Amino acid sequence: TYAKIEATASCLPEKIITNDDLAKIMDTSDEWISSRTGIKERRISTGENTSDLCTTVAQKLLAASGVAAEELDFILVATMSPDYQCPSTACLVQGRIGAIKAFAFDLAAACSGFVYALAMGEKLIRTGAKRGIVIGGEVLSKVVDWQDRSTAVLFGDGAAGVLLSDTGTYPLIEKEVLAADGTRGDSLTSGYRALENPYYQEDSGQTSALTMDGREIFDFVIRDVVKSLQAMLGDEAQDIDYFLLHQANARILEKVARKLKLPQERFLQNMNHYGNTSAATVPLLLDEAVQAGQLRLGSRQKLVLSGFGGGLTWGHLVIRL
Numbered sequence: 001t002y003a004k005i006e007a008t009a010s011c012l013p014e015k016i017i018t019n020d021d022l023a024k025i026m027d028t029s030d031e032w033i034s035s036r037t038g039i040k041e042r043r044i045s046t047g048e049n050t051s052d053l054c055t056t057v058a059q060k061l062l063a064a065s066g067v068a069a070e071e072l073d074f075i076l077v078a079t080m081s082p083d084y085q086c087p088s089t090a091c092l093v094q095g096r097i098g099a100i101k102a103f104a105f106d107l108a109a110a111c112s113g114f115v116y117a118l119a120m121g122e123k124l125i126r127t128g129a130k131r132g133i134v135i136g137g138e139v140l141s142k143v144v145d146w147q148d149r150s151t152a153v154l155f156g157d158g159a160a161g162v163l164l165s166d167t168g169t170y171p172l173i174e175k176e177v178l179a180a181d182g183t184r185g186d187s188l189t190s191g192y193r194a195l196e197n198p199y200y201q202e203d204s205g206q207t208s209a210l211t212m213d214g215r216e217i218f219d220f221v222i223r224d225v226v227k228s229l230q231a232m233l234g235d236e237a238q239d240i241d242y243f244l245l246h247q248a249n250a251r252i253l254e255k256v257a258r259k260l261k262l263p264q265e266r267f268l269q270n271m272n273h274y275g276n277t278s279a280a281t282v283p284l285l286l287d288e289a290v291q292a293g294q295l296r297l298g299s300r301q302k303l304v305l306s307g308f309g310g311g312l313t314w315g316h317l318v319i320r321l
């Protein structure tokens with residue numbers, strides 16, 4: 001059996017924080033943020049945690065597909081900003097929607113999270129699961145260091161996902177590359193828990209807040225990520241209808257498009273409205289394009305979904321809608 005994307009959905013906090021809003025609370029400017037990142041505004045939660053955003057996405061997916069919660073076999077949530085380590089955000093969603101038959105777990109692959117999780121969900125369907133939900137969801141506003149203007153202006157909150165079924169008549173994933181390089185994990189960190197007990201107190205200097213070595217990540221994307229995309233696509237890049245790449249930085253996307261020698265229009269973009277929402281960027285892009293009619297489920301349109309970032313991780317899927 002083949003997996004099929006039956007529905008897509010998103011959930012964004014309602015509060016919009018513009019670059020000018022940020023300039024009122026930290027030493028930055030719309031000019032700097034817009035020119036260096038392409039970001040104009042982002043959503044910031046004023047009351048919903050990651051599980052709340054993901055629960056709404058799940059409810060929308062059930063409504064859009066006509067599938068009942070009791071019919072779901074699995075719920076995967078890709079996140080680097082869970083409500084808790086335990087219970088998983090996926091379990092919180094499972095309980096709130098009443099998906100009594102579904103097993104549920106979170107997947108930690110930072111900005112590659114949704115691509116990793118979709119690849120995992122597709123395997124579950126191909127090996128017997130009938131219906132499942134795959135969500136990328138983040139509330140990064142609670143993990144960023146709001147005293148660090150170099151990172152606080154880059155990230156936003158949001159969630160989006162897909163409902164998979166086993167009713168496909170052709171393969172959903174035609175090509176898949178999932179990769180990591182843990183030796184460069186210190187280039188993007190978040191959520192460090194220091195060793196602390198009656199017998200040992202660590203003074204590592206590590207912080208739990210998000211840290212990023214922007215230069216390292218830029219170089220990683222331009223060198224390694226582009227190379228792995230080119231290696232996967234070969235001369236097939238021409239046949240790809242749209243590229244849905246992780247929305248981290250507009251200048252990086254322009255560089256990737258140029259290196260692939262493809263027109264910019266094939267690279268969907270919405271980071272100007274949402275900033276970098278890590279695991280949520282790719283599914284947010286997918287859902288927006290589906291809701292706009294630019295992408296149509298069941299159309300066999302050929303897409304590249306690509307995530308890259310913390311871990312370091314990267315992942316690319318060539319999928320047929």
Ligand SMILES: O=C(O)C1CCN(c2ccc(-c3cc(CO)ccc3Cl)cn2)CC1
Nearest residue numbers: 036111214217218221248249252308309310
């Ligand atoms: O000074 C400047 O121009 C700064 C230089 C540093 N910048 C960066 C650097 C890296 C990222 C980034 C992050 C991830 C993780 O999701 C993935 C992919 C990328 Cl390319 C985003 N922005 C902002 C503009």
